[in-house]
Amino acid sequence: MISNGTAIHELLVDPDDAGARLDAYIARVLQIPRTLASSLCKDSQVQVNGRTISKSLRIKVGDQLVVTIPPQADPLEIKVEKVEELKIIADDDDYVVIDKPVGVAAHPSPGWVGPTVVGALMAEGYNITTSGAAERQGIVHRLDVGTSGLMVVAKTERAYTELKRAFKERTPKKIYHAVVQGLPDPLQGTIDAPIGRHPGHDWKFAVLDGGRDSVTHYKVIEAFGRASLVEVHLETGRTHQIRVHFSAFGHPCVGDQTYGADPKLGAALGLTRQWLHAKRLGFSHPVSGQWVEYESEYPADLDGAVELLREGGY
Template sequence: MEKKEHTIHEHEAGERIDKVLSTLNNEWSRTQVQQWVKEGNVLVNGEKVKPNYKCILNDKMIIHIEEDEELKVIPEKMNLDIYFEDQDCIVVNKPRGMVVHPAPGHPRGTLINGVLEHCHSLSNINDGLRPGVVHRIDKDTSGLLMIAKTDFAHEKLVKQLIEKTVIRKYKAVVHGVIPHDYGTIDAPIGRDPKDRQRMAVIDDGKHAVTHFAVLKRFKEFTFVECQLETGRTHQIRVHMKYIGYPLAGDPKYGPRKTLSIEGQVLHAGILGFHHPRTGEYLQFEAPLPNEFRQIIKMLENNY
């Protein structure tokens, strides 16, 4: 049994406990968290609570997680949205709400479970729970990922990420109306010293650069495209909050009053890289998912 502890911060006060817990770890689904609470594996100030419990500032939470005796990636049959595949790599469009790879607390139903069933073999450079994973996107972010089938491809693709030659463009809806058409956010990112479960712009953080362009303005929101120059954890979410335009629906970095949606409105729509073996430049574009398009339509009609 693994034990995690968390103290409720100001931005979490008033939120449901299942919502708060599901934001602490990208691999914890809200359904899984609700089950832990129902089973009494989550205590608040030493007491059992219900999944709809509203958190209070400074509540002390203890989460007990049943550890699998042997956590490993089990192939699972899924309907994958594949954009490219050959003997070296595969490009997949990950749906919103799906975790990229297994982890304690979320051993099944991840993208890698499905890709492993489809491919049968992936690169072994990472630990056993992340075969083939070259880069990741958050659970509630949809979009394109490149996954390595061989160690050779994995090393070549990681090198491109380090050298910043991979093109990664995201579309997002943010709070507020951005007045300028383009911008660049160059601000270092690291663990938030006030809340270790979040990232923040801090002086001694890692170099991080995000470019953005306004696609459309609404009354209280802006539709933007962001391009990553670096790839820090939660980079777009942290950077847009830093300049005063947090992502709509973001439970970790956004305001409480937001659009009626679970998780940030963010889609990794364009992915471009050089093929690890041939050197040919490949670029793929995944359209906005239906839920995202409905939000844009709602904003056009109501805002």
């Protein structure tokens, strides 16, 4: 809930999160920097079961949290700063394709004080179209803060209009790779289940009757025993779609504790986020109409986790 620029989040601690530090839990579920979560605790902006608590608290199952994030001087101001890990995959006259690292948001939003794609591109001297909301210049689709991989950003007004239309009409090809727990059965299939905001958690989504239509196609690429590498083709693009669908399917993304992943497996593989990567992106060029396609390699943390799985013992 947001009132007068102040964001108020009501959270309920699940069994998988029992024993976590309060500030670490808040940072993960709200996808905000750990330093901000710690500051909120220190500044009496966090209540647990109706009482203001310090950041060192270990939370318990059933604890009810209320987290208040006051507005910044300008919460949607674009913070221009370089992101060394952000890679330029293609620099066209009309768009730029980037390889977004984990921990970077697509654009500014209330409560987010970390780096953004928009700000990083500005810091590199890119002239991005001013089409769209001021804080979302050039953004035609998004990736979660905790998801890495390919994004296309419009540089011209024509590109923004054409790419925005294309994503609305679902014509681009979006291929993700994910490592999910267990072995999906069948090995190739489609998850067609509506997604809506979780009724008990304002920061989560769930498969719900009456939710928005959501379709995910997948096939298993490699099986490791406790986990499997899958290729995912999104027909729709709902928030957290892959994470929600595979969790509902009984195979959450490894490392994704928000949606029920085993924390011990994620820790053993060295993961601090969900194993999910936007691997390939294809679309019609917004001016010429020619089909273009780009691919991204796994970042070090995801690649390392796969190698550990291949070595066995998990």
